[in-house]
Amino acid sequence: MTIAFAFDNSYARLPDRFYARLAPTPVAAPALVKLNVPLARSLGLDPAALASPAGVAVLAGNAVPPGADPLAMAYAGHQFGSFTPQLGDGRAILLGEVVASDGTRLDVQLKGSGPTPFSRRGDGRAALGPVLREYVISEAMHALGLPTTRSLAAVTTGEPVLRQQVLPGAVLTRIAQSHIRVGTFEWFGSRQDLDALRTLADYTIQRLAPEAAAAANPYRALLDVVIRRQAELIARWLGIGFIHGVMNTDNMALSGETIDYGPCAFMDAYDPATVYSSIDEMGRYAFANQPRIANWNLARLAQAMLPLLAGDEDQALAEGQAAVDAFPEQFQAAWQRVFRAKLGLARAEEGDVGLIHELLTRMAEQRADYTNTFRALATGDGSAARGEFEEPSGFDAWYAEWRRRLEREDGEPAARMRTANPAVIPRNHQVERALGAAEAGDLAPLDALLGALADPYAEPADPSYTRPPAPHEVVRATFCGT
Numbered sequence: 001m002t003i004a005f006a007f008d009n010s011y012a013r014l015p016d017r018f019y020a021r022l023a024p025t026p027v028a029a030p031a032l033v034k035l036n037v038p039l040a041r042s043l044g045l046d047p048a049a050l051a052s053p054a055g056v057a058v059l060a061g062n063a064v065p066p067g068a069d070p071l072a073m074a075y076a077g078h079q080f081g082s083f084t085p086q087l088g089d090g091r092a093i094l095l096g097e098v099v100a101s102d103g104t105r106l107d108v109q110l111k112g113s114g115p116t117p118f119s120r121r122g123d124g125r126a127a128l129g130p131v132l133r134e135y136v137i138s139e140a141m142h143a144l145g146l147p148t149t150r151s152l153a154a155v156t157t158g159e160p161v162l163r164q165q166v167l168p169g170a171v172l173t174r175i176a177q178s179h180i181r182v183g184t185f186e187w188f189g190s191r192q193d194l195d196a197l198r199t200l201a202d203y204t205i206q207r208l209a210p211e212a213a214a215a216a217n218p219y220r221a222l223l224d225v226v227i228r229r230q231a232e233l234i235a236r237w238l239g240i241g242f243i244h245g246v247m248n249t250d251n252m253a254l255s256g257e258t259i260d261y262g263p264c265a266f267m268d269a270y271d272p273a274t275v276y277s278s279i280d281e282m283g284r285y286a287f288a289n290q291p292r293i294a295n296w297n298l299a300r301l302a303q304a305m306l307p308l309l310a311g312d313e314d315q316a317l318a319e320g321q322a323a324v325d326a327f328p329e330q331f332q333a334a335w336q337r338v339f340r341a342k343l344g345l346a347r348a349e350e351g352d353v354g355l356i357h358e359l360l361t362r363m364a365e366q367r368a369d370y371t372n373t374f375r376a377l378a379t380g381d382g383s384a385a386r387g388e389f390e391e392p393s394g395f396d397a398w399y400a401e402w403r404r405r406l407e408r409e410d411g412e413p414a415a416r417m418r419t420a421n422p423a424v425i426p427r428n429h430q431v432e433r434a435l436g437a438a439e440a441g442d443l444a445p446l447d448a449l450l451g452a453l454a455d456p457y458a459e460p461a462d463p464s465y466t467r468p469p470a471p472h473e474v475v476r477a478t479f480c481g482t
């Protein structure tokens, strides 16, 4: 069987200093663990061919499919606030781009595919646990309706990878609208390579923000589009209780997709200060810090783009500053849209924002389950919502006020609310359990979890997927596994 990707590789046609050309490094014994059949079809691929030995060889990096132009992308980045001029794909290879059935151009990337010139001290590999974690969470995000990279397949390599312990190696095939990051701009900005910066910006406009091309200042318009997308994305993360965990500038995509799932997690009990990532000792990337961090990252993007924003330095600074300064307001507007929808408030009224904050404050005080509190409100189960509060008197007062406010809504607020408040999220304890079983060779729990996550706004057939962890099941830390 042939693996017929309809490749058209625009990134590989950019100048040499945008990447290092190299093929993935073959592995000992590729074996398919997961294949995303609907996604394969939407890419014009035959799932049976992908699952055949020839297909698995491609997914493992043992065979380069016809038409691919494999390369590792160059990028820099601010990691935990400090700048690293050289990061780049240290364990990923972009095979090429395909145009999906809806016309979207998509990157096909192997992650865990061996060392590259950007690997520094890393081995270029990924372990099965983190690969499946990215598979599960990215597909859950997609089903929740958030912009995200997708996961086409996970294969094991038959080779061990050495982390804190010896783990089975794996490769993820990741699909993205593009892997251009804030750090890609920083790579050229920090090198003061103005030609490349302009080429990258023109390319990004054409591929990801064609509406910016017609503006009086297309580069400023590109920056504005990217900032608006991030404001929207972060508001939506907050709406579902998602914590990215490593919001470094190299992990922020200009497409507005959530990218680079490492120690990310969904909150169970609501606490705005929640941090899961074991490497985030200062809580820089805590749940409620994410808007501020996005704002900071976007300032790094504006800084990298400065020479493009105006010929005059002061003018460029003013343009960059004005663009970045728009973020808080855009985020606030997006956040209000998200949370008004969660509470069924279609008409805007003066007291709405206060009503939202009041509920969140009470939830935080009593560590109510984030997902289940909102879901109970959406399904009209006031007593289940109340049950989330150990001391419910504050909730009772809020609930009465909210019910009065809902009376001024037209139509069916409850039906709308069900589409804004998921029943199922990838809860840490369930993800860990499924990954543990998969590592031991039992894929049934993983498949069941993926099944429940595929339709998150419906009640799952198995209600255990809506249950918060019992005290002994609580996951306190997540690991990036690099």
Ligand code: AMP
Residues within 6 Å of the ligand: 087, 088, 089, 090, 091, 092, 118, 119, 120, 121, 122, 123, 124, 125, 126, 246, 250, 251, 260, 262, 480, 482
């Ligand atoms: P991350 O924090 O996973 O987004 O990765 C940050 C940087 O480290 C990127 O340049 C990655 O390519 C690189 N990196 C992460 N893990 C490895 C690895 N096992 N081998 C080589 N490079 C890696």
Ligand code: MG
Residues within 6 Å of the ligand: 250, 251, 260
């Ligand atoms: Mg990364």
